[in-house]
Amino acid sequence: MSSKRQMDHLERTASNYRQNALYPAQVCGIMNESETVKRLRIAVHPDFSFKAGQWVDLLIPGVEKVGGFSMCSGPGLLQREGVIELAVKYSKHPPAHWVHTTCTVGSQVAMRVGGDFYFDPSLSDPSVDLLLVAGGVGINPLYSILLHTTDLLHLNQASGGQNYNISSVHLCYSAKNTQELLFKSSIIEACQEFPDKFSCDFHVTQQSTDVDPYLQAFLSRGRITKEQLQARVDPQSTLCFLCGPPPMIEAISKALQQFGLPKDKILFEKWW
The missing domain is CATH 2.40.30.10 (Translation factors)
Structure with a gap:
């Protein structure tokens, strides 16, 4: 298939x-x-x-x-x-x-x-809490969105708060091992530059070797859990973007709706 x-x-x-x-x-x-x-x-x-x-x-x-x-x-x-x-x-x-x-x-x-899967807020749009959930190379469009939010934050800082303001961005990213966690250094840098705005959870499902110390604080072994997602969902303010294998997207989308997140606040791209 x-x-x-x-x-x-x-x-x-x-x-x-x-x-x-x-x-x-x-x-x-x-x-x-x-x-x-x-x-x-x-x-x-x-x-x-x-x-x-x-x-x-x-x-x-x-x-x-x-x-x-x-x-x-x-x-x-x-x-x-x-x-x-x-x-x-x-x-x-x-x-x-x-x-x-x-x-x-x-x-x-x-x-x-x-593509109809994108984040392009206008100045008048309400501020949102972005939840980005990626599986494997499904990180690509979500990394683009993450980089766009860092640019928006820099613009907002430079303009003294006159540009669109992001409330928060949280990334849940699952891959087989840390080698396959793409862009991980840049993602961690964003979390360190904007600690009040950015956070991330890396997940590895088939890691057999030791993990680099700098990744330890961001890493969990095993799949993304419902509990971890639920802690990041506010039905009033969360906007979620999902990209990865269809079974993962379907399971997470169903869980998010169970947590009260409206269906129109769950956007996804299925690539495989």
Whole structure:
């Protein structure tokens, strides 16, 4: 089932919003985010824009299948440097396989933005407590949202409170082991920079080795529990974004509704 879902990105997202414009772009950086994930840095057209949490159709010359990958960077990086970032896990699906085996700095691609899963508050919107719940590479759009909230906080500080203000952000992030916890250093830095706003719980389900000491304070072994989620839910103020395997999303969404969180405050993206 998972490979079938991956192969049919355009079909699966046919009912989602997507921009009409297809923009040329060029890979300008490649790094190993983990043993199985490569992060691409891509220079984009000046008219390219997206909201934190959205994805791109990635069109690769010579590759018939169209890739679908969430941005793992925030809109602020695009505004500052004219680039976006994608973190792509290895698979035999042709677009992901190309990223891991053929893509080089200078590779030309084309991209189109889509998706109804995003956080883009306006100044007049009420302040919310964001609950971000990620499984595996489902962290990508949530990391984009997290980076966007740090940019919003910096803007609010610089303007003396004249910009949109986030009440709080809590991230629950589960992966097989600490190696597969992507962006963990940057996430911890956000928690340390804004200790009154940001917090996170990392979960590892198959860790056999010792854990780095700097991760210890943020780490739990085993899956995300209902009790941990319930402690973070206020039906009046919580807005939850979920991204990960469908069974995880369905179980957590059901639990959140049992805790009194309205269905329209639970937004999710199913990638596998």
